[in-house]
Amino acid sequence: MNQENKGSVLIIGGGIAGLCSAYYLLKDGWKVTLLDSGDLKDNCSYGNAGMLVPSHFTPLAAPGIVAQGIKWMFNSKSPFYVKPSLSANLISWGLKFIKHANATHVERSAPSIRDLNLLSSNLYDEIAKADDFAFELQHKGILMLYKTEKMAEEEVHLAETAKSLGLDVEALSRNQVQQLEPHAKLDVLGAVHYRCDGHLYPQALMAQLIAYIKQKGAIIHEHTAVTGFEAKQGKLEAVIAGSKKFSADKFVMTGGAWLPDIAKKAGLRIPLMPGKGYSFMYKPSEHRLEHPSLLVEARVAVTPMNGYIRFGGTMELAALNNKVNMNRVQGIVDAIPHYYPELNVDMPAKKDVWFGFRPCSPDGLPYLGYSKQLKNLIVAGGGGMMGLSLGPAYGKVVSELAKEQQTSADVSLFSPERFA
Numbered sequence: 001m002n003q004e005n006k007g008s009v010l011i012i013g014g015g016i017a018g019l020c021s022a023y024y025l026l027k028d029g030w031k032v033t034l035l036d037s038g039d040l041k042d043n044c045s046y047g048n049a050g051m052l053v054p055s056h057f058t059p060l061a062a063p064g065i066v067a068q069g070i071k072w073m074f075n076s077k078s079p080f081y082v083k084p085s086l087s088a089n090l091i092s093w094g095l096k097f098i099k100h101a102n103a104t105h106v107e108r109s110a111p112s113i114r115d116l117n118l119l120s121s122n123l124y125d126e127i128a129k130a131d132d133f134a135f136e137l138q139h140k141g142i143l144m145l146y147k148t149e150k151m152a153e154e155e156v157h158l159a160e161t162a163k164s165l166g167l168d169v170e171a172l173s174r175n176q177v178q179q180l181e182p183h184a185k186l187d188v189l190g191a192v193h194y195r196c197d198g199h200l201y202p203q204a205l206m207a208q209l210i211a212y213i214k215q216k217g218a219i220i221h222e223h224t225a226v227t228g229f230e231a232k233q234g235k236l237e238a239v240i241a242g243s244k245k246f247s248a249d250k251f252v253m254t255g256g257a258w259l260p261d262i263a264k265k266a267g268l269r270i271p272l273m274p275g276k277g278y279s280f281m282y283k284p285s286e287h288r289l290e291h292p293s294l295l296v297e298a299r300v301a302v303t304p305m306n307g308y309i310r311f312g313g314t315m316e317l318a319a320l321n322n323k324v325n326m327n328r329v330q331g332i333v334d335a336i337p338h339y340y341p342e343l344n345v346d347m348p349a350k351k352d353v354w355f356g357f358r359p360c361s362p363d364g365l366p367y368l369g370y371s372k373q374l375k376n377l378i379v380a381g382g383g384g385m386m387g388l389s390l391g392p393a394y395g396k397v398v399s400e401l402a403k404e405q406q407t408s409a410d411v412s413l414f415s416p417e418r419f420a
C-alpha cells in the first residue's frame with residue numbers, strides 16, 4: 001500500500017462506483033472526500049440481485065430487443081417496459097439505443113465488457129481476502145434456466161459465443177441441472193451454467209465498504225447534493241453543494257441514474273435513462289437453493305443471500321419516479337412456480353418491495369474515463385444491469401487514471417463523452 005499523499009480527490013455519489021473509487025484511491029494515498037445527496041443507506045447498489053456477471057458480455061442494446069420491447073409494452077406484467085413519452089431525453093436516448101441494437105455493436109463491445117467484468121470479479125476476490133471483508137462472495141456460477149425450445153436454442157447459441165470468448169460455461173440437461181439443486185424441484189427444459197459468474201450480498205458489501213473508507217480517513221458528507229461546479233481553463237476547481245463549496249485536485253463523477261443531471265451542471269452531455277427494477281426477499285422454510293439463477297423467459301433474477309432468496313426483475317425505462325407498480329411485481333411472483341414448483345412465494349406487501357434505478361446508457365456500455373472537456377474529471381457509471389459487478393473495476397481504473405497510469409483494462413470504448 002502506498003501511503004504517500006498524492007493530493008485530494010472529491011467523489012460525487014456513494015453507490016458502488018463511488019465507494020469502490022474511494023477504496024482504491026485511499027490505498028494509493030489520496031485524501032478522499034465523498035459527497036452524496038442521500039444517507040448512504042439505500043441506492044441502486046443495495047437491493048439488486050448481487051450477481052457478478054462476466055456472462056453479461058452482450059450489451060442491452062442487442063439485436064431483437066427493440067421488437068421484443070414493443071411486444072412487452074402492451075403487457076402490464078411484462079419484465080421490460082418503456083413508458084411512451086414525448087420527453088426529448090427519452091426520444092434522443094431511444095434513437096441512440098436503436099442505432100446500437102445490432103450484431104456489429106455486440107461483436108465489437110463483447111470483449112471489452114467481458115474483460116472489465118473478469119477484472120472486477122478477480123478484484124472482488126482480492127477485496128474479500130485482503131481486508132477481511134465478509135459479504136458472502138461465492139463462485140458457484142449462475143444458472144440460466146429455460147423452459148422452451150426457442151430459449152434453449154438461443155441460450156445454447158449464446159453459450160457457444162461465451163465459450164469462444166474464453167468464458168467457463170456449460171449447457172446442462174434437465175437432469176444435470178436438477179442434480180445441482182438437490183433441495184428444490186425444478187421444472188425446466190435445461191440450463192446454461194455460467195461457472196464464470198458469482199454472487200454476493202450487496203447490503204453487507206456496501207456497509208463494509210463504507211466502514212472501511214471511513215476508517216481509512218475518507219470524509220463523507222451525507223445529504224449533500226451537488227448543485228453546481230466551478231471550472232477554469234478546462235479544469236474543475238470546485239464542486240458546489242448548496243451553500244458549500246468543495247475544492248480538490250481531481251474529481252470523480254458517479255451518481256448512478258442521476259449522472260446526466262450532475263454532468264449537465266458541469267456542461268457535459270452524458271445520456272442515460274433510469275431502468276427501474278424491483279426486488280423482494282423471501283424466507284424459504286425448506287427447498288433451499290444452492291445457486292443463483294435467471295429465469296430466462298420471465299427475466300427474473302433469483303439469488304440466495306443472507307438465509308433468504310432475493311427475487312428481482314423488470315426494467316421500466318421512464319423518467320425518475322418513486323411509484324411502485326405492483327403489477328410488475330406480480331409478474332415476478334407469477335413466474336417463480338413455473339420454474340420452482342415447490343416454492344410457494346406470496347405477493348409481498350408494497351412496503352417490502354425495494355426498487356432501484358439502473359443507470360442505462362443507450363449503447364449498453366459503461367462510462368469510464370477522463371472527461372475531454374474538464375481535464376481533471378474522471379467519470380464512472382452507466383453500468384446498467386451489471387453496475388454492481390463492475391464496482392471494483394470502476395474503482396481500480398479510476399485510481400489508475402488518477403495517477404496517470406496505464407489502466408488494467410482497455411477502456412477506450414467507454415469514453416464518457418462518446419455521445420457529445
Ligand SMILES: Cc1cc2nc3c(=O)[nH]c(=O)nc-3n(C[C@H](O)[C@H](O)[C@H](O)COP(=O)(O)OP(=O)(O)OC[C@H]3O[C@@H](n4cnc5c(N)ncnc54)[C@H](O)[C@@H]3O)c2cc1C
Binds near residue numbers: 035
Ligand atoms: C432489480 C435490480 C437488480 C440488479 N441486479 C444486478 C446484479 O445482479 N448485478 C449487477 O452487477 N448489477 C445489478 N443491478 C444494477 C446495479 O445495481 C447498478 O448498476 C449499480 O448499483 C449502480 O451503481 P452506481 O454507483 O452507479 O449508482 P447508485 O448505486 O445508484 O449510486 C448513486 C449515488 O449517487 C447519489 N447522487 C445522486 N445525485 C447526486 C447529487 N446531485 N449529488 C451527490 N450525490 C448524488 C445517490 O444518492 C446515490 O447514492 C440491478 C439493478 C436492479 C434495479
